Amino acid sequence: MTxxxxxxxxxxxxxxxxxxxxxxxxxxxxxxxxxxxxAALGSRVLRIPTATPHVQVLLLKGTDLPRYVAAGxxxxxxVGSDTLDEMDVDLxxxxxxxxxxxxxxxxxxxxxxxxxxxxxxxxRLATKFLKxxxxxxxxxxxxxxxxxxxxxxELAPILGLAxxxxxxxxxxxxLRAHGLVEIALLGTTSSRxxxxxxxxxxxxxRIRPLANELIKLLST
Amino acid sequence: xxxxxxxxxxxxxxxxxxxxxxxxxLMELLxxxxxxxxxxxLVMREPHEKASLRFFDGDHLLALRWDYTTALARMLSKxxxxxxxRVSYAGAVFRRASQPWEPVERFEVGCERIHTDxxxxxxxxxxxxxxxxAVPKTLGLRAAILQIGSAALLRSPMEAEELPKATADAVTRxxxxxxxxxxxxxxxxxxxxxxxxxxxxxxxxxxxxVDGLQALDRSPYADLLKDEREHLGKTLEAxxxxxxxxxxxxxxxxxxxxxDFYTGPTLRLYAPGAQQELAAGGxxxxxxxxxxxxxxxxxxxxxxxPLLDMAETRPDLFDSLGAQDL
Numbered sequence: 029m030t031x032x033x034x035x036x037x038x039x040x041x042x043x044x045x046x047x048x049x050x051x052x053x054x055x056x057x058x059x060x061x062x063x064x065x066x067a068a069l070g071s072r073v074l075r076i077p078t079a080t081p082h083v084q085v086l087l088l089k090g091t092d093l094p095r096y097v098a099a100g101x102x103x104x105x106x107v108g109s110d111t112l113d114e115m116d117v118d119l120x121x122x123x124x125x126x127x128x129x130x131x132x133x134x135x136x137x138x139x140x141x142x143x144x145x146x147x148x149x150x151x152r153l154a155t156k157f158l159k160x161x162x163x164x165x166x167x168x169x170x171x172x173x174x175x176x177x178x179x180x181x182e183l184a185p186i187l188g189l190a191x192x193x194x195x196x197x198x199x200x201x202x203l204r205a206h207g208l209v210e211i212a213l214l215g216t217t218s219s220r221x222x223x224x225x226x227x228x229x230x231x232x233x234r235i236r237p238l239a240n241e242l243i244k245l246l247s248t
Numbered sequence: 249x250x251x252x253x254x255x256x257x258x259x260x261x262x263x264x265x266x267x268x269x270x271x272x273x274l275m276e277l278l279x280x281x282x283x284x285x286x287x288x289x290l291v292m293r294e295p296h297e298k299a300s301l302r303f304f305d306g307d308h309l310l311a312l313r314w315d316y317t318t319a320l321a322r323m324l325s326k327x328x329x330x331x332x333x334r335v336s337y338a339g340a341v342f343r344r345a346s347q348p349w350e351p352v353e354r355f356e357v358g359c360e361r362i363h364t365d366x367x368x369x370x371x372x373x374x375x376x377x378x379x380x381x382a383v384p385k386t387l388g389l390r391a392a393i394l395q396i397g398s399a400a401l402l403r404s405p406m407e408a409e410e411l412p413k414a415t416a417d418a419v420t421r422x423x424x425x426x427x428x429x430x431x432x433x434x435x436x437x438x439x440x441x442x443x444x445x446x447x448x449x450x451x452x453x454x455x456x457x458v459d460g461l462q463a464l465d466r467s468p469y470a471d472l473l474k475d476e477r478e479h480l481g482k483t484l485e486a487x488x489x490x491x492x493x494x495x496x497x498x499x500x501x502x503x504x505x506x507x508d509f510y511t512g513p514t515l516r517l518y519a520p521g522a523q524q525e526l527a528a529g530g531x532x533x534x535x536x537x538x539x540x541x542x543x544x545x546x547x548x549x550x551x552x553x554p555l556l557d558m559a560e561t562r563p564d565l566f567d568s569l570g571a572q573d574l
């Protein structure tokens with residue numbers, strides 16, 4: 029494969045998400061050519077060097093990450109498919125890395141059934157996954173009032189803000205701790221390798237080998 | 249509802265001078281190749297395009313010109329019994345931004361090659377690609393990549409399999425993201441899923457140059473795509489001797505952007521180090537028949553707005569942007 033010599037000597041930025049996927053990502057990369065610099069990780073530096081010169085990592089909030097990649101600020105990124113599905117951003121999704129897998133589930137207090145929810149004249153569902161929930165409601169032929177929440181969604185059915193919630197479930201321990209159970213499965217999510225369209229297509233000599241390396245290191 | 253209206257760019261002195269100069273250089277390039285300028289009205293009477301900027305004039309809902317090709321096609325199909333073979337244009341189009349950083353007003357220079365006989369297809373596609381190959385040097389870009397693809401490579405197999413529109417749209421969206429795992433999800437248990445997945449794997453395989461077409465040997469639709477493959481091969485072979493210094497010609501079999509519009513070969517221009525597509529075009533044989541004319545057409549447009557941004561943010565990508573050039 030031949031590519032034109034890049035005229036760009038800037039470092040390549042990869043965006044990693046903070047939180048659940050980010051923690052798993054960092055441990056998987058330990059000891060590899062893309063391991064993050066420990067000293068920089070422990071500091072307040074925002075661009076973390078890696079073991080590969082000219083490759084740096086940005087640690088970002090998951091919901092901000094796709095915008096950094098779509099705008100071409102970061103050439104590559106790793107983000108949950110749930111975040112991608114909720115946002116309308118133009119980027120390439122090069123691989124399903126499989127790790128960080130979760131279920132997107134309809135959850136409610138113990139004893140509540142899907143049939144009981146369907147019978148409600150005015151169903152209220154709390155979630156931060158408005159698009160995915162809307163699509164599921166459409167598939168099921170249901171209508172509901174969606175209550176947008178960003179965190180501590182589990183409180184909503186307990187305190188009466190909503191009849192049930194739609195949220196990511198990994199082990200189910202948080203649900204159980206709040207006396208909630210899964211009622212229906214809306215879909216599954218996992219981490220994805222994404223790329224800025226322009227960077228990937230315009231700078232293949234720089235970006236594609238790095239994307240392939242990430243797929244090799246992170247795919248399970 | 250209040251709307252946030254991003255980016256109606258004001259061009260200050262150097263930007264305005266650069267726009268004027270680049271428009272002039274590109275129009276000169278097109279004029280020398282026999283393309284004659286047409287200027288369609290800034291106002292369009294068909295306000296149906298979702299991304300258009302619409303307004304009322306009395307009781308009439310109108311739109312600002314959102315696309316030059318569409319505006320010219322409407323003008324030409326109404327005013328000409330036979331098509332002028334080569335037309336060019338320069339000016340702004342207005343489209344709602346899909347991303348916060350995109351401008352609404354976008355400056356473009358472009359051309360259309362229109363013909364009535366299918367025999368002119370090969371010649372027209374090569375002519376347009378050769379013209380587009382000259383654009384980077386005209387604008388002073390140090391390096392560029394011209395990618396050639398074909399909308400028929402996905403469109404024809406999906407039509408042959410009679411994929412329902414919703415499924416075909418989902419497959420196209422997934423391939424637009426170059427996400428084979430999403431294509432698999434979109435096809436579900438459709439009987440053609442194994443064949444289409446094997447085809448998409450072939451489209452996504454990375455090859456360069458004329459040899460890249462060999463990837464289609466692995467496609468279950470190799471026979472169906474024989475003519476398109478031959479056409480792409482001939483185009484690449486015809487272009488190879490004329491590739492200017494600093495430009496690389498590449499094949500991108502998985503280019504499905506604009507699949508609802510393009511019907512044949514597609515062209516996309518990038519610059520290494522730039523984050524955006526700088527020019528795009530291709531063959532769209534369906535447009536004029538929709539307007540009642542049995543004409544075929546292809547064209548491209550150079551997107552001057554991202555180039556103007558690049559001149560400010562990445563002057564190192566250009567050979568000549570000094571004050572003396574303005």
